[in-house]
Amino acid sequence: MSATLLELRAVTAGYGDVVVLHEISFSAREGSVTALIGSNGAGKTTTMRCVAGLLRPDNGTIAWRGGVINALSASERVELGISLVPEGRLIFPDFTVEENLSIGAFNPRAKPNRNRRRDEMYGLFPRLRERRGQHAGTMSGGEQQMLALARGLMAEPKLLLLDEPSLGLAPSIISQLFDIVDTVRRMGVTIVIVEQNVHRTLQIADYVYVLENGQIVIHGDAQSCAENPNIKQAYLGLY
């Protein structure tokens, strides 16, 4: 079995006085796809922000290959290999598509291969190549979503955090997206994915955590979760 890349131990976090996550524990094994599912407001985005370093936990530890990284800023975590494709995309609206991709490779690990990597992204997302000179803020929501994903990959991540990557994409594009996620994992990148599209997610995931009201209520390998009656009822619309 592969080693644990990321581990959260009893992480409590929130915004100001509002506690959102209550002693969450989960881990992601190297080379695996870990899915985080849960209803709206459960705390999935909050969890991703904690891992990426945009939010500091009030309590608990976040460990990377066994070492505690609580004190590292988001940019320092990018250097380790953690790359977030955030909910709401957070692309740079005043930059062109090309500039957005270039800045994606800002960290010293990725910078030397920047141009080659950018061409790879244009191969993976032909639409972005067509739009390379366009200001990102003027692109459609779906195009921006692709750009956010491509920018996240530019960082040459070891751990890719995907927060609802299919949001706003047309159904045909969604299936392409899951293909791309599969390609990325076969390149050896560890993935943690938050998705509303639970059916497709369970097909590509190895391990699943279900988050409700800021607590992990169910976890297990993807196959057993797909057969779990509670998950079937709440997330797959099956009885």
Next chain:
Amino acid sequence: MLSFQLLIAALATGSVYALIAVGLNLIYGTMRLLNVAHGDLVMLGAYATYWSFSLLHVDPLIAVPFVGLLAAGIGAAAYFFLFQHFLRTGSLTDRIEANSLLVFFGLSIAIENLASLAFSGNPQAYEYLDRVIRIGSASIVGNRLAALIIALCTCIGVLLFFRLTTLGLAVRAIIQSRDAAEIVGVSARKTYLLTFCIGFGLAGMTGAVVSLYSQIWPFMGFSYTIVGFVIIILGGLGNIVGSIVGGLLLGVLETFGVAAVGANYRSILIYGVFIAIIIIRPQGLFGTKSTAR
């Protein structure tokens, strides 16, 4: 009216205005901090150049970059000692802005009064390159021309830095979104430090440039801060190109306006531009919603 002579004069004024505004806007754009002590750094830069010329006989043109470096050092010190703790969290933005305005204001008052104690309140000046040079049908004093060239070249240099270098791209990323920049690996803390250095450094250089042709005194800074502030409103908050174009534009408006209605109306012209922009186009001439937050 549209004489070449006036155009040269407008360019001489406008290029220095642009230089002031770029430094001020850089700090505003990246950190949402309005540096009301910016003009006082201009004043310190002017005195540094004046003293190095009159005591050490250093050629002012050679002093310009060194004064800039010195001011950049003051910027780094200000960042570490006064602002670092405000900027550590991004969540309390409103309070950061209010607090930092007070800190800058205090800094401004302290600098001005210490300067008037140390340098005396009397205006000073030195004579340098004061021959008149003819360019076609126009004439310009040598020191004015030198100031124009330095200011314009520095503005172009800053522009190229932001357009062409990866570090410049990183600063522009922070200007658009701190969180987005952090998750691609741009350190907000390092960028803030860099911005303090460049912003203060440009203010110091402006002072060195201004001292070439103008009288200097401890309380000269305020009017520069005001001019800078008007321009960044004109060109758009956080918009570097807008500041340069805005600075040149204000130089033109002021020069031609004064030529038309007289020097007594200079302040009215500048404040008039300010109020007109606030009413008609609060996002600035070239501002978009995203750069104006």
